[in-house]
Amino acid sequence: MDVLFLIVLNVIVPVFLLIGAGVLMHRVFHFEMNTLSKLNAFFLLPAVSFTNIYESNFDAGLLMRIVGFLLLQSIVLILFSKAAGKLAKFDKGLASSFSNSVVLSNSGNFGLPVSQLVFQNNPLGLSVQVVVSIYQNLLTNTYGLMNAVSARNQGQKMLKELLKNPMIYAFVLGLLMHSLTIPIPAFIWNPLQNVANAFLAIALVTLGAQSAYLQFKRLSVSLVLSLLGRLVVSPVIALALIWLLQLEGTTAQALLIASSFPTSRNSAVFALEYGNHPEYAAQTVLLSTLLSSVTVTAVVYAAKILF
Numbered sequence: 001m002d003v004l005f006l007i008v009l010n011v012i013v014p015v016f017l018l019i020g021a022g023v024l025m026h027r028v029f030h031f032e033m034n035t036l037s038k039l040n041a042f043f044l045l046p047a048v049s050f051t052n053i054y055e056s057n058f059d060a061g062l063l064m065r066i067v068g069f070l071l072l073q074s075i076v077l078i079l080f081s082k083a084a085g086k087l088a089k090f091d092k093g094l095a096s097s098f099s100n101s102v103v104l105s106n107s108g109n110f111g112l113p114v115s116q117l118v119f120q121n122n123p124l125g126l127s128v129q130v131v132v133s134i135y136q137n138l139l140t141n142t143y144g145l146m147n148a149v150s151a152r153n154q155g156q157k158m159l160k161e162l163l164k165n166p167m168i169y170a171f172v173l174g175l176l177m178h179s180l181t182i183p184i185p186a187f188i189w190n191p192l193q194n195v196a197n198a199f200l201a202i203a204l205v206t207l208g209a210q211s212a213y214l215q216f217k218r219l220s221v222s223l224v225l226s227l228l229g230r231l232v233v234s235p236v237i238a239l240a241l242i243w244l245l246q247l248e249g250t251t252a253q254a255l256l257i258a259s260s261f262p263t264s265r266n267s268a269v270f271a272l273e274y275g276n277h278p279e280y281a282a283q284t285v286l287l288s289t290l291l292s293s294v295t296v297t298a299v300v301y302a303a304k305i306l307f
Contacts, residue, residue, distance in 0.1 A: 006117050008293050010113060010117070012289065012290070012293050015110070015204060015289060016289075016290075018200075018201055018204035018205055018208065019204050019205075019207055019208035019211065019286070020208060021205055021208060022204065022205035022206060022207060022208020022209045022210075022211070022212070023208040023209070023211060023212045024208075025205070025208075025209070026208065026209035026212040027212050027213075031209050033206075033209065033210070033272065036202075036205075036206045036209060037206070037269065037272045037273045038273075039202065039206075040199070040202065040203055040206055040269050040273075041165070041167075041269055041270075041273050042165075042166055043195065044195060044196070044198060044199040044202060044203065045141075045167050045170075045199065045266070045269070046166040046167050046169075046170035047170070047192055047195035047196040047199065048108075048137075048196045048199045049137055049141060049167050049170040049171050049174065050170040050171070050173060050174040050192065050196075051174070051192055051193060051196040052108075052133070052134060052137055052174070052196075053134055053137070053138075053171060053174035053175050053178055054174040054177055054178045054184070055178075056130060056131075056134050056178065063131060065247075065251060066128060066131055066132070066251065066255060067135075068245065069238075069241055069242070069245055069247065069255055070132065070135045072241050072245075073234075073237060073238055073241055073259065074103060074139060074143070076237050076241075077102055077103045077229075077233075077234060077237065078099065078103055078143070080102065080229065080233060080237075081098060081099035081102040081103060081229060082095075082099060084098070084102075084225055084229065085098050085099060088221060088222065088225065090222060093275065093276035093277050094222060094276070094277050094280065096147050096148055096150065096271075096274075096276045097148075097267065097270075097271045097276045097277050097278075097280060097281045097284075098222055098225065098226055099147055100144050100147055100148065100264075100266075100267035100270060100271070100281075101226040101229070101230060101263045101267050101281065101284045101285075101288075102226060102229035102230050102233070102234070102263075103139070103143065103144070104136065104139065104140050104144050104263065104264035104266060104267050105136060105230065105234070105258070105259075105261040105262065105263065105264055106261050106262050106263065106264045106265060106285075106289070107129070107132050107133040107136040107258060107261055107264075108133050108136070108137070110261050110262060110289070110292070111129055111132065111133060111136075111258055111261045112126075112129055112130070112133060114257070114261070114296060114300075115128075115129035115254065115257070115258075118253075118257060118300055119250070119254065122250055124250045124251070124254075125250045125253065125254045126254075128250070128251055128254035128255065128258070129254055129257075129258055132254075132255070132258045136264070137171070138171060140264060140266045141165075141167040141168060141171055142168070144264075144266060144267065144270060145165060145167065145168075145270065147270075148270035148271065148273070148274045148276055149274060203265050203269065204265070206269070206272075207265055207268055207282055207285060207286070210268060210272060210278060210279070210282040211282045211283070211286055214279055214282065214283060220280070222280060223280065223283055223284060223287070226263065226284045226288070227284070227287060227288055227291060230262060230263050230284075230288050231260065231262065231288060231291060231292060231295045232295070234259045234260065235256060235259045235260045235295075235299050237259070238255060238256050238258075238259030238260075239256060239306075242255060242256060242307075248307060249307060250307075252303070252306075252307040253303040253304065253307045256299060256302070256303045256306075256307070257296070257299055257300055257303050259299075260292065260295055260296050260299040261292065261296065262285070262288035262289040262291075262292040262296075263284050263285050263288040263289070264285070265285055267281055267284070267285065268281040268282045268284075268285045
């Protein structure tokens with residue numbers, strides 16, 4: 001119960017305060033949603049992508065231990081979401097947003113604070129979550145972006161749209177400069193950090209604006225499947241892979257906990273940017289974040305018992 005209370009107080013409450021601010025301001029000032037979408041996708045996200053990978057600190061041994069797990073988990077979740085989307089007969093736009101809602105998790109502003117609470121005296125646990133966060137960022141800006149773009153474009157048009165997105169280049173540049181330990185002057189680094197720090201607030205305000213006029217008349221099939229896929233199916237798959245790969249101790253705990261985090265805000269950002277049922281995507285982010293205060297606590301408890 002202490003962990004649940006701390007998660008709600010330190011993670012859920014701040015998140016929903018910013019979402020609520022977005023709801024209120026959009027109702028009063030009527031934001032131009034396309035402008036907010038462009039601000040997130042083409043300015044703030046690239047800064048976050050670059051700074052995260054440039055600042056990351058993890059050794060090759062740790063990466064080798066968990067990269068196989070992360071790749072397998074992503075593949076299984078992608079296959080599950082695609083199969084579920086076909087069986088449910090979703091249209092292309094809905095199928096794209098559904099898959100992103102299941103595959104992409106909020107491992108940054110939700111996952112890292114949770115891991116800091118769970119692994120307060122265990123640096124390895126937090127290090128694993130840092131690697132997971134970097135991997136999720138990469139997955140978001142490759143599979144997540146391509147999946148969103150492909151719902152509206154085909155072939156060369158999809159590739160052209162993908163190559164126009166600055167997040168890909170931000171990742172490559174950040175990885176290259178990190179690997180070569182190239183220093184960044186303060187007059188460049190400070191503005192980059194300021195932009196990256198602004199992402200959380202503006203992205204959540206944007207999500208609130210998206211949600212300002214949402215009506216929860218009923219739980220749709222797509223919404224229920226998204227919530228089950230992200231909050232229930234993902235941890236079950238993770239547990240099976242942990243046993244299959246014979247992972248143990250803190251690494252196993254951290255990976256299982258990371259698999260239970262709610263849907264990434266970026267799935268809603270992509271849905272808004274490319275017109276893939278943005279209201280549904282925003283609902284999924286909101287409800288999965290709210291419900292995860294319970295499901296994440298249950299997974300944390302299970303991880304402590306099992307490993």
